[in-house]
Amino acid sequence: MTSPDATEIPGLPPPASAGDRPTTGPRRLRQPSSPWLGFALRRLTGLVTIFLALLVVSFLIVQLIPGDPAAGIAGANADPADIARVRHELRLDRPVWERFVDYVGDVFSGHLGTSFKYRQPVETIIFNRLPFTATIALAGIVIVLLVSIPLGMIVGVLTRGGRRTWLDTTFGVVTGFLDAVPGYIMASFLVVTFAVGIGAVPLYPPAYTPRFAAQSFVLPIASIVIGPICTVSRVVRRETAVVLDNDYMRTAHGWRLPAHKRYVKWALPNLLTTTLTLSGLILTGMIGGAIIIESVFALPGLGSGIIKAILDRDYPVIQGMVIVIGMIAAIVNLLVDVLLGLIDQRTLGGSHVSA
Amino acid sequence: MSPRSRRHHGNPGLVLGLALLGIVVLIAVLAPVFFTGEADALGSRFAQPSSGHPLGTDAAGHDVLLRGLVATRLTLVMTVGATAIAVALGILLGTGVWLMGPRAREVCLRVIDAMVAFPGLLLALVVAAVLGAGGSSVVIAIGVAGIPYFARLTANLAAKVSQREYVRTARLLGVSHPRIAIRHMLPNMAEPLLVLSASTFASTLTALSALSFVGIGVQSPSYDWGKLLSEALPSLLAGRPFQMVGPAALVIVTGLAAILIGDGLAAAANPRTARRAAGRRGARDTERDTPVPRDEYLVDVQDLWIHSGDKPLVKGVSFGIRPGEIVGVVGESGSGKTLTAMSLARLLPDGLTLSSSRMAIGDLDLRWPVPPGLMAETVSLVYQDPGSTFNPALALGTQLTEVLRTHKHIGARAARRRMVEALQAVHLTHPERRMKQYPHELSGGMRQRAMIATALATEPRLIIADEPTTALDVTVQAEILRELERVNDRLGTSIMFISHDIGVVRALCHRVVVMYRGEVVEEIDAADLTVESARHPYTRALLAATPDIDRPVETLPGMAWTPEAAKEHSHG
Numbered sequence: 057m058t059s060p061d062a063t064e065i066p067g068l069p070p071p072a073s074a075g076d077r078p079t080t081g082p083r084r085l086r087q088p089s090s091p092w093l094g095f096a097l098r099r100l101t102g103l104v105t106i107f108l109a110l111l112v113v114s115f116l117i118v119q120l121i122p123g124d125p126a127a128g129i130a131g132a133n134a135d136p137a138d139i140a141r142v143r144h145e146l147r148l149d150r151p152v153w154e155r156f157v158d159y160v161g162d163v164f165s166g167h168l169g170t171s172f173k174y175r176q177p178v179e180t181i182i183f184n185r186l187p188f189t190a191t192i193a194l195a196g197i198v199i200v201l202l203v204s205i206p207l208g209m210i211v212g213v214l215t216r217g218g219r220r221t222w223l224d225t226t227f228g229v230v231t232g233f234l235d236a237v238p239g240y241i242m243a244s245f246l247v248v249t250f251a252v253g254i255g256a257v258p259l260y261p262p263a264y265t266p267r268f269a270a271q272s273f274v275l276p277i278a279s280i281v282i283g284p285i286c287t288v289s290r291v292v293r294r295e296t297a298v299v300l301d302n303d304y305m306r307t308a309h310g311w312r313l314p315a316h317k318r319y320v321k322w323a324l325p326n327l328l329t330t331t332l333t334l335s336g337l338i339l340t341g342m343i344g345g346a347i348i349i350e351s352v353f354a355l356p357g358l359g360s361g362i363i364k365a366i367l368d369r370d371y372p373v374i375q376g377m378v379i380v381i382g383m384i385a386a387i388v389n390l391l392v393d394v395l396l397g398l399i400d401q402r403t404l405g406g407s408h409v410s411a
Numbered sequence: 412m413s414p415r416s417r418r419h420h421g422n423p424g425l426v427l428g429l430a431l432l433g434i435v436v437l438i439a440v441l442a443p444v445f446f447t448g449e450a451d452a453l454g455s456r457f458a459q460p461s462s463g464h465p466l467g468t469d470a471a472g473h474d475v476l477l478r479g480l481v482a483t484r485l486t487l488v489m490t491v492g493a494t495a496i497a498v499a500l501g502i503l504l505g506t507g508v509w510l511m512g513p514r515a516r517e518v519c520l521r522v523i524d525a526m527v528a529f530p531g532l533l534l535a536l537v538v539a540a541v542l543g544a545g546g547s548s549v550v551i552a553i554g555v556a557g558i559p560y561f562a563r564l565t566a567n568l569a570a571k572v573s574q575r576e577y578v579r580t581a582r583l584l585g586v587s588h589p590r591i592a593i594r595h596m597l598p599n600m601a602e603p604l605l606v607l608s609a610s611t612f613a614s615t616l617t618a619l620s621a622l623s624f625v626g627i628g629v630q631s632p633s634y635d636w637g638k639l640l641s642e643a644l645p646s647l648l649a650g651r652p653f654q655m656v657g658p659a660a661l662v663i664v665t666g667l668a669a670i671l672i673g674d675g676l677a678a679a680a681n682p683r684t685a686r687r688a689a690g691r692r693g694a695r696d697t698e699r700d701t702p703v704p705r706d707e708y709l710v711d712v713q714d715l716w717i718h719s720g721d722k723p724l725v726k727g728v729s730f731g732i733r734p735g736e737i738v739g740v741v742g743e744s745g746s747g748k749t750l751t752a753m754s755l756a757r758l759l760p761d762g763l764t765l766s767s768s769r770m771a772i773g774d775l776d777l778r779w780p781v782p783p784g785l786m787a788e789t790v791s792l793v794y795q796d797p798g799s800t801f802n803p804a805l806a807l808g809t810q811l812t813e814v815l816r817t818h819k820h821i822g823a824r825a826a827r828r829r830m831v832e833a834l835q836a837v838h839l840t841h842p843e844r845r846m847k848q849y850p851h852e853l854s855g856g857m858r859q860r861a862m863i864a865t866a867l868a869t870e871p872r873l874i875i876a877d878e879p880t881t882a883l884d885v886t887v888q889a890e891i892l893r894e895l896e897r898v899n900d901r902l903g904t905s906i907m908f909i910s911h912d913i914g915v916v917r918a919l920c921h922r923v924v925v926m927y928r929g930e931v932v933e934e935i936d937a938a939d940l941t942v943e944s945a946r947h948p949y950t951r952a953l954l955a956a957t958p959d960i961d962r963p964v965e966t967l968p969g970m971a972w973t974p975e976a977a978k979e980h981s982h983g
Contacts (some may be wrong), residue, residue: 061502071585102521102525105525106523106525114537115538116541117537117540117541120541120543121541121543121849122543156654162704174479216761217760217761217762218761218762219761225423225424228674229424229425232424232667232671232674233663233667235611235613235664235665235666235670236663236664236665236667236669236670237663237666238616238617238620238621238662238666239617239621239665240621240624241640241659241662241663244640244644244647244655244659245659247647247648248647248652273546291615294677303794303796303799303800304798304799304800304801304802304803306758306794306800307792307794307800307801307862308813309758310756310791310794311787311790311791311813311817312783312784312786312787312817312818313813313814313817314783314785314817317813317817321805321813322802322805325802325804325805326802326803326804328514329804334564340527340530341530341531341532341614343530343532343533344530344531344532344533344618345532347530347532347533347536348621348624348625349451350530351624351625352644355665358649362533363536363625363626363627364535366536366539366540366544366627367544367626367627371540374536374540378533378536378537381530382530382531382533385530385533388639389524389527393895399804
């Protein structure tokens with residue numbers, strides 16, 4: 057669907073979006089550049105909206121603290137001078153709208169405030185921690201997609217139409233079991249086996265030289281990808297079964313196309329639309345997983361940073377990290393949708409939900 | 412409910428999942444009653460596992476195993492609470508969105524998408540930062556964080572369901588929106604939603620434990636599994652992994668139970684997997700003595716049987732198609748006409764077994780494996796529903812040229828040129844532009860023309876057209892029929908034309924095979940296809956019933972015809 061529908065009848069629900077409506081007339085013969093343009097505009101607006109929402113949410117964190125935020129933040133042992141200092145630093149002594157305008161102005165000029173605890177600009181703290189989180193999350197996402205799509209598809213093809221029940225059962229049990237293991241327990245297990253046990257990988261590398269850094273990422277990435285690989289490959293396996301049952305697969309069979317063409321060229325694009333729509337959510341969730349994992353491995357990333365900040369009640373840091381992590385997630389989501397659009401142009405129109 | 416629960420019995424995953432969950436629930440109910448005191452009792456610190464303390468003691472001297480068991484109740488209560496928040500509000504939001512007007516829906520979906528883009532755990536951390544660390548604040552945090560995810564998946568499901576015919580029909584009939592949601596949409600989404608709820612439960616458990624694990628969730632002196640795990644982490648790094656075993660095993664078992672239950676429900680809901688019990692056997696070509704080939708026929712089928720398990724679906728069908736002949740196969744739904752045709756194309760669905768004493772097209776014996784290339788040059792198919800026969804994800808040109816590139820071994824550009832010509836030949840307008848379009852951008856008639864063009868691409872000897880016009884409107888129907896007639900005229904291709912519309916068959920075909928309940932009851936020249944000259948009562952019933960032949964024939968007045976009575980009539 058390339059445009060808002062001219063044939064829509066007011067008051068009635070819209071006709072099927074990507075369905076079987078016969079389409080006639082020159083309107084349909086336009087070149088396909090417009091869906092991408094519309095997509096870009098829509099998603100750009102989306103990103104801006106998310107950014108504004110993150111601004112509001114992060115601003116509200118401090119405002120919503122029950123009781124007197126300044127007293128709460130300063131802590132139980134604070135004297136009135138401390139409370140006054142906090143009140144002034146967070147501009148709590150000024151009207152809400154004025155505070156918000158200042159906050160937004162600061163964020164736009166690149167100032168995210170000063171950490172209570174470290175007396176450092178928040179943007180410096182974030183900048184130092186960002187590479188760790190970005191590495192884990194992005195490498196993890198790529199690995200998950202590269203492993204789970206072929207895996208799920210192969211199992212789906214091998215078990216199609218009730219073949220090889222044993223494989224189906226084994227796959228279900230193994231992935232189900234691994235999926236049930238939370239990332240941080242998986243991390244603990246991997247630490248016991250590989251770092252403490254056989255000492256293959258350093259648990260806490262002596263210094264973050266490139267070699268040690270690369271090694272020290274192996275376990276954290278392994279612990280966050282195993283669960284999502286299971287989830288996504290199960291989704292792919294299920295979708296494979298659905299797609300293989302479609303009429304167009306019978307058509308491809310009727311045309312006597314060789315198996316690799318039927319599965320890779322015919323089935324895969326159809327699999328990917330649903331898979332990526334679902335996986336977008338799972339992949340976004342991996343950023344959350346990375347947050348927890350960093351704490352286990354004491355990696356100085358955004359995740360362990362935000363948790364430390366919550367426990368320290370270091371609100372400027374929390375606010376800045378919420379904005380940055382939220383934007384990373386939004387961009388990952390956008391990348392997934394661009395990928396979807398490249399695979400199947402119909403997903404570009406409107407919301408992905410119509411795909 | 413009863414047929415479904417019977418299916419559940421056969422599903423070991425579901426049974427195991429329910430059993431595991433039952434055990435965990437039992438622990439949650441009983442352990443705090445019996446062990447709370449002992450779990451709080453202090454002994455020696457960091458004790459190794461012993462008979463008194465099977466998993467040792469922690470830094471404060473608590474028994475690790477007992478604390479793990481006692482923590483079950485708090486963990487489960489928190490998980491159920493957070494899951495309930497996510498599921499209830501998610502379904503409400505996801506379904507509600509699809510009942511809105513298009514504009515409001517677009518806005519709401521955008522908002523949900525934006526919220527989904529926000530990692531749930533981060534949202535939970537925000538809530539936890541505001542409310543402060545603690546058990547109830549993380550339950551609210553994780554529950555709220557789960558809403559957008561559930562709402563979006565519900566909206567995905569609702570999008571599919573709301574495009575089904577019955578929902579659209581209900582809308583057109585003016586059925587109120589909440590009623591559509593409750594009566595038509597929710598029941599059809601119930602199974603996937605249940606499966607999603609199970610997986611949400613599992614992920615909620617993980618998330619809640621994770622927050623307790625990093626110290627934001629349950630605070631001392633309360634403890635849940637996550638808290639116990641975080642207390643165990645220093646021990647683990649110091650080389651004492653036992654402290655982690657209890658709570659880790661409980662988290663995993665509970666999560667596994669939820670996932671198994673979800674999968675089991677999904678499998679039971681899926682008729683494809685439920686049908687699996689029927690079993691699948693390979694083609695069972697019995698060595699009957701091969702009858703003499705009938706030279707006049709291009710297609711020669713003798714004594715074809717198709718079984719599903721022990722149930723015969725096609726019972727000893729014999730017929731032939733001469734070169735250049737259009738043979739109609741008529742019969743009501745379930746009469747075996749499509750199965751017969753598909754076995755001729757070697758495209759029988761899984762789970763069916765086939766046997767015949769002769770099945771050949773020209774000198775190609777179809778009872779044995781045939782190379783795909785040869786098969787493609789022998790038989791082509793035109794299917795019933797042009798809406799679903801093309802791959803929605805690929806441009807038409809990509810799909811159409813694939814046949815030529817695979818079987819004629821020619822390059823992309825040459826294949827494209829040939830296909831454009833082929834599309835012109837079947838009178839498809841703007842063939843160049845159609846090649847760049849996606850199937851959904853074409854009308855049903857256009858797609859069917861494209862399908863015929865591809866069917867011709869490999870210059871087959873036989874085209875099997877399985878109700879090619881049923882899904883089209885009448886004027887388009889006539890054009891497609893004319894196209895098939897032209898193909899037959901011009902190229903001399905034999906056509907097996909399957910239909911339940913005897914009027915269409917009479918107009919198009921040279922000869923007609925009438926099938927009823929898996930048997931051929933009459934073979935007749937199309938010219939003789941009148942109530943007066945048809946010999947078999949079923950054929951006459953079909954003719955009399957035209958055009959309204961979807962009614963069961965037996966109920967027609969004065970046509971008390973049974974297969975048993977038919978035996979006497981049968982051509983022998």
